[in-house]
Amino acid sequence: MTMIIGLTGGIASGKSTVSEMLKKRGIPVIDADLIAREVVEVGKKAYTEIVNAFGKEILNEDLTINRARLGSIVFQNEDKREKLNSIVHPEVRLEMKRRQEQLISEGAKAVVLDIPLLFESNLKHLVDKVIVVYTGEKNQLERLMKRNNFSKKEALSRINAQMPLKEKVKFADAVINNDGTLEETEQQLENILMNWGIG
Ligand SMILES: CC(C)(COP(=O)(O)OP(=O)(O)OC[C@H]1O[C@@H](n2cnc3c(N)ncnc32)[C@H](O)[C@@H]1O)[C@@H](O)C(=O)NCCC(=O)NCCS
Numbered sequence: 001m002t003m004i005i006g007l008t009g010g011i012a013s014g015k016s017t018v019s020e021m022l023k024k025r026g027i028p029v030i031d032a033d034l035i036a037r038e039v040v041e042v043g044k045k046a047y048t049e050i051v052n053a054f055g056k057e058i059l060n061e062d063l064t065i066n067r068a069r070l071g072s073i074v075f076q077n078e079d080k081r082e083k084l085n086s087i088v089h090p091e092v093r094l095e096m097k098r099r100q101e102q103l104i105s106e107g108a109k110a111v112v113l114d115i116p117l118l119f120e121s122n123l124k125h126l127v128d129k130v131i132v133v134y135t136g137e138k139n140q141l142e143r144l145m146k147r148n149n150f151s152k153k154e155a156l157s158r159i160n161a162q163m164p165l166k167e168k169v170k171f172a173d174a175v176i177n178n179d180g181t182l183e184e185t186e187q188q189l190e191n192i193l194m195n196w197g198i199g
C-alpha cells in the first residue's frame with residue numbers, strides 16, 4: 001500500500017524547502033503550484049477560460065499570463081479569487097490524480113501531495129496523513145517579502161487569503177516548525193518519516 005501524504009502550510013512557510021528534502025530521500029512529490037502553472041499555459045482549457053473571465057489585460061505581450069498582474073487582482077478581491085480557483089483547481093486535481101496513480105503503479109511506498117490550499121479546498125480526504133509546515137507570523141511575513149520582493153501590504157494580502165497557519169496546525173497529523181535552521185527542519189522531517197515507517 002502506498003502512503004499518500006499531504007504537505008501543506010502557509011504561503012512562504014517552507015513547503016518547497018521540505019519538499020526538496022523529501023525528494024532527496026527518494027520520496028516523490030507532486031507539486032500543486034507547479035501543475036497550476038502548467039494547466040494555464042497558452043492554449044490550454046484553463047488558459048482560455050481565464051482570458052474570457054479576466055480579459056486580455058492580464059496577458060503579457062507573448063500572450064502568456066502575466067502572473068503578477070493576475071495575482072494583484074485576485075489577492076485583492078475574494079470573488080475574483082474564487083472565480084480563478086473554480087477554473088484552475090479542477091484541472092490541477094485531475095493532473096495530480098493522474099500522476100499519483102502513475103507513481104502508485106510504479107510501486108512507490110509513499111507519495112507526497114504538496115498542496116498549499118489542502119484545508120481551504122477541503123482535500124484532506126485525498127490523503128492518509130497531513131504534514132503542516134509552520135512558521136511564526138513574523139518569519140512568514142519577512143520571508144515572503146524578501147523572496148517575492150513584496151511590500152508589506154502585498155505580502156499581507158496573500159497571507160490573509162489563506163486559513164491562518166495556527167488553525168492549520170490543529171488539523172495536522174504532524175507539524176514541522178520551520179522557524180529554526182534548515183538542519184532543525186530536516187531533523188523534524190526525519191523523525192516524522194521514521195514514526196510513519198517510511199524513514
Ligand atoms: C494568482 C496567481 C496567478 C499568482 O501567481 P504567482 O506566480 O504570483 O504565485 P504562485 O502561483 O507561485 O503561488 C504562490 C503561493 O501563493 C498562494 N496562492 C496561490 N493561489 C492562491 C489562492 N487562489 N488562494 C490562496 N493562496 C494562493 C500559495 O501559497 C502558493 O504557494 C497564481 O497563484 C494562481 O494561478 N493561483 C490560482 C491557482 C491556485 O490556487 N494555486 C495554488 C495551489 S493549486
Ligand SMILES: Nc1ncnc2c1ncn2[C@@H]1O[C@H](COP(=O)(O)OP(=O)(O)OP(=O)(O)O)[C@@H](O)[C@H]1O
Nearest residue numbers: 010011012013014015016017143147178180181182
Ligand atoms: N528554515 C529556514 N530559515 C531561513 N529561511 C528559510 C527557511 N525555510 C525556508 N526559508 C526561505 O523562506 C522562503 C519561503 O520558503 P519556501 O519557498 O520553501 O516556502 P513555500 O511554503 O514553498 O512557499 P509558497 O507557498 O509560496 O510555495 C524561501 O525564500 C526560503 O529560502
